[in-house]
Amino acid sequence: MNSADTTLTTCERRTDPAGAPSRPARAVLTLDELCAALDLSAAGAEMYDLIARLYPICRSITGNGFRDTLNQVREHVPLEVHEVPTGTDVFDWTVPREWNIRDAWVKNAAGEKVIDFRKSNLHVVNYSVPVRRKMQLHELRQHLHTLPDRPEWIPYRTSYYKETWGFCLAHNDLMQLADGEYEVCIDSDLKPGSLTYGEYYLPGKRGEEVLLSCHACHPSLCNDNLSGVALVTQLAKLLSGAALQYSYRFLFIPVTIGSITWLARNEATTAGIQHGLVAACVGDRGKFHYKRSRRGDAEIDRAAVHVLRRHPDGFEALDFSPYGYDERQYCSPGFNLAVGSLTRTPHSCFPQYHTSADDLTFVRPEALAGSLGAYLAILRVLENNARYVNLNPKCEPQLGKRGLYRAMGGLPDAGKLELAMLWVLNLSDGSHSLLDIAERSGSDFDALRRAADLLVQNHLLRPCPRATISNEKE
Ligand code: ZN
Numbered sequence: 071m072n073s074a075d076t077t078l079t080t081c082e083r084r085t086d087p088a089g090a091p092s093r094p095a096r097a098v099l100t101l102d103e104l105c106a107a108l109d110l111s112a113a114g115a116e117m118y119d120l121i122a123r124l125y126p127i128c129r130s131i132t133g134n135g136f137r138d139t140l141n142q143v144r145e146h147v148p149l150e151v152h153e154v155p156t157g158t159d160v161f162d163w164t165v166p167r168e169w170n171i172r173d174a175w176v177k178n179a180a181g182e183k184v185i186d187f188r189k190s191n192l193h194v195v196n197y198s199v200p201v202r203r204k205m206q207l208h209e210l211r212q213h214l215h216t217l218p219d220r221p222e223w224i225p226y227r228t229s230y231y232k233e234t235w236g237f238c239l240a241h242n243d244l245m246q247l248a249d250g251e252y253e254v255c256i257d258s259d260l261k262p263g264s265l266t267y268g269e270y271y272l273p274g275k276r277g278e279e280v281l282l283s284c285h286a287c288h289p290s291l292c293n294d295n296l297s298g299v300a301l302v303t304q305l306a307k308l309l310s311g312a313a314l315q316y317s318y319r320f321l322f323i324p325v326t327i328g329s330i331t332w333l334a335r336n337e338a339t340t341a342g343i344q345h346g347l348v349a350a351c352v353g354d355r356g357k358f359h360y361k362r363s364r365r366g367d368a369e370i371d372r373a374a375v376h377v378l379r380r381h382p383d384g385f386e387a388l389d390f391s392p393y394g395y396d397e398r399q400y401c402s403p404g405f406n407l408a409v410g411s412l413t414r415t416p417h418s419c420f421p422q423y424h425t426s427a428d429d430l431t432f433v434r435p436e437a438l439a440g441s442l443g444a445y446l447a448i449l450r451v452l453e454n455n456a457r458y459v460n461l462n463p464k465c466e467p468q469l470g471k472r473g474l475y476r477a478m479g480g481l482p483d484a485g486k487l488e489l490a491m492l493w494v495l496n497l498s499d500g501s502h503s504l505l506d507i508a509e510r511s512g513s514d515f516d517a518l519r520r521a522a523d524l525l526v527q528n529h530l531l532r533p534c535p536r537a538t539i540s541n542e543k544e
Contacts, residue, residue, distance in 0.1 A: 168263025
């Protein structure tokens, strides 16, 4: 089934339902101005608060936990919520049945709850089928998952594509279980329903898009999942108040099946996606890791590396691999989108990953704020990257007689700006972008950008028109 058929025949599409905030009026601030005025630490605290509110919800790849999460995000961003019915074909996959859970527990012979879903939703293997039975410990143990190496932590396990059930618990608690009969209850259902995802499209001056994607399907886990949700929500909210060059598309999806579903329904839209980032694991204290797109040398890859190389928290660049989050689907060969992924410590590289220790103490507001700053700095490079033509290309123009030394004289970084000006003049032949010049010269992108502005004001430089799909009304 092609994406148009899917839209017409199988999908309920809700646009700005009652209760969603209306799209904010577009302001005149550029992204640079907005970033200059931003209180990053207040934004970090706000992201942390959202994580704390979302933390108790039992999410999964489908179901009401996912919807409840989107409803909270919609208090900040006017998301469109899409429902794609169970059984819909999405490339080689099929939208699964919907999973919902009300309660789950294991009681000992005395009727005491020894495992209780209400204490932690990680206690139930996510997507467990319903069960209500009595059994001996040796049989129950086949359905229990622990981490012997981390005996105090509860592991996070799923059974998305296999019909089974199970419980997860601290290994120390397993050791306390005495032989005897246990009563097991998982009050869940796995029925035809739909897969839910949230999408927010923010039009800019140009039709080309920047995709910002996060997965929102993990239950009570903070860094893997909720930090990305909070960061993408904050970016959507902030960018809504800026006058943007690019259009932006924000996706809140269940991992893997969500991006596959979105791509299957929006294949035509992908032609306009020029850059993208998958956000996850951005709330821990670790240094940044940028995973390049499959292309490896896309503008987003180069912009991210340029920004992070100057970041005080340090960083590591990783080449693309077909393992990780939704960049796997965006970078599958049939799409090959310029989508990288910026995390702090990558998934599975921190011991708390997929355990109850990835909790509200593991993510910090200041780490979230730093990650937001890094994302915004990368987007600023994309927004401002442009090519210019030197209008005085035969020998260097005399900067002094135009008052340009005077213009720089009062600035603390006058020397850096003068050098930036010389690089911009020399390489602005219409074929080098500011990012090209930054890479070749080792100069800071911002300095080159300010130099270019001064040179344009003094009629020494002319911006090249960008080949664009314009969103501007005639
Ligand atoms: Zn995960």
